[in-house]
Amino acid sequence: MLITSRGRRIGGRAVLGVVSTLVLGATGFAWSQLHRLDANLVTADVIAPTAQVPDAPAGEPLTVAQNILLVGLDSRTGPDGKPLPQNVLDALHAGSGDDGGNTTDTMIVVHVPAGGAAATAISIPRDSYVDIPGYGKHKINSAYSRARADQRGKLAQQGMSGPQLEVAADAAGAKSAIAAVQQLTGLAINHYAAVNLAGFAALSQAVGGVQVCLKAPVHDTFSGADFPAGVQTISGTQALAFVRQRHGLPNSDLDRIARQQAFMSAMAKTVLGSGTFTDPSRLSSLVDALEGSIVLDQGWNLLSFAQQLHGLSSGAIAFGTIPVQSLSLATPSDGDAVKVDPAQVKAFVQTQLSSPDVAASGGTADPGTGTARPPSSGGKVRPIAETTNPTPPAGTPGQPKMTAASGCVN
Structure with a gap:
């Protein structure tokens, strides 16, 4: 059995859902709620x-540095394998599977270092042209869909069907x-x-909306x-539209990444400063939304993990984006893609996780085995308002970056 259900579920965004959970664990809120969530x-x-x-x-701090992959799926089915209702898709401007x-x-x-008092979030543009194990060079966002389609076909031939197949x-x-x-x-x-x-x-509504700023x-x-331009509070389908837009933005997916990072940081601040944990109704709504939104790996004890993050605060979450060389790389079969240099990406990741400005180095891996090496120590993570991104080569679009003074994005 590849997936197990320990309760009802709907759908959601990994970015918001897991950051919500980290924030919940960091604040020492009512543990009965976390037990219900887990x-x-x-x-x-x-x-x-x-x-x-x-x-x-x-009750002890995190003893080993850990790396979490957050994935937001552009899927028209729920985690239970059942199609989402058409009226829901229409409201979300989801379009068709095409x-x-x-x-x-x-x-x-x-990356959460040993000690659990900080986190570094590194975004990967979905159109990055990379080696996908077993499939050759393609856009990284297709790694999921290619393997999914292959496995679905094989299992269907064996007689599996319905939600179990999905x-x-x-x-x-x-x-x-x-x-x-891992390979990248x-x-x-x-x-x-x-x-x-x-x-x-549901998640963005549960926290009472999130304040963002547009240039x-x-x-x-x-x-x-x-x-409109300026500061505004968004939730529900508006929040989804905010983090999904890429058409009409100067740097397309890079600007969308800046939106996502801005939303994550604002959401953390909202949860920590809005009285969520002293408002039984809002807290219950947030836990309900988390229960119905997240699919985790089977070995992740979320309650234990959250208990190890007592020192984490919104200001201890840093954001960055891997370096890119071009946004218009012509490919043989995938159209225009984002050009990245794997060696440069690996060097950037290690710099972000091991520099004196960041709390700790992650468990780096041999791409062939995924075996983690021991973490190393370092300094403090830069606060949210000082989000950093690599400087692109001359002639390429600038990397997205939150304005430190206002937090406004494209």
Whole structure:
């Protein structure tokens, strides 16, 4: 059995869902709520034994640095394998499966160092042209869909059907995405979280909306984004449109990554400063949304993990994006893609995780085995408002970057 259900589930965004969970664990909130959350999550068997990490004793700080792959799936089905209702898809401006179904719309590696008092989130553009183990060079967001489609076909020929077929295919896709990210970054992925389109609205509404800031007004019929310039509070389908828009933005997916990072940081601040943990109704709604949104790897004891993050605060989460060389690389069969240099990416990742400005180095991996090496120590993580990104080569688009003073993005 590739996936197990420990409760009901709908869908959501990994970015918001897991950051919510990290924030919940960091604040020492009512543990009865976390026990309820842990008992009702959905898990999938997708992490290789060589990359699994043991649970630390209850109440003790995180003893081993860990790397979490957060995946936002552009899927038109729920985690239970059942199609999402058409009225839900219409409200989300999801389009059809031809518009990107079953690809990884969002890919972020979150490194949590030993001690658990900080986190570094590194975004990977979904169109990065990379080697996908078993499939050759393609856009990294297709690692999931290619393996999923292959496994689905094989299992269907063996007689499997319905939701069971879909969730088994999803697990194969997850393993492929993990392998591609490990090969590109050199990091062993110890945990995995993936969600789809539908639950994001519930999560953003549960926290009472999130404040964001746009440099200029936007109107995009593809994502449904229609916002004025300046500071505004968004939730529900508006929040989904905000993090999904890429058409009409100067740097396309890079600007969308900046949106996602801005939303993550604002969401963490919102949860920590809005009285969520003293408002029983809001807290219950948030836990309900998390229960129905996240699919985790089978070996992840979320309650134990959250208990090890007592020192984590919103200001201890740093964000970055891997370096890119071009946004218009012509490919033989995948159209224009994002050109990246794997050696440069690995060097950037190690610099981010081991520099004096970052808390600790991650468990780097042999891409062939995924075996983690011991973590090393370092300094403090830069706060959210000082998000850093690599400087691109001359002649290429600038990397997205939050404005330190205002936090406004394109």
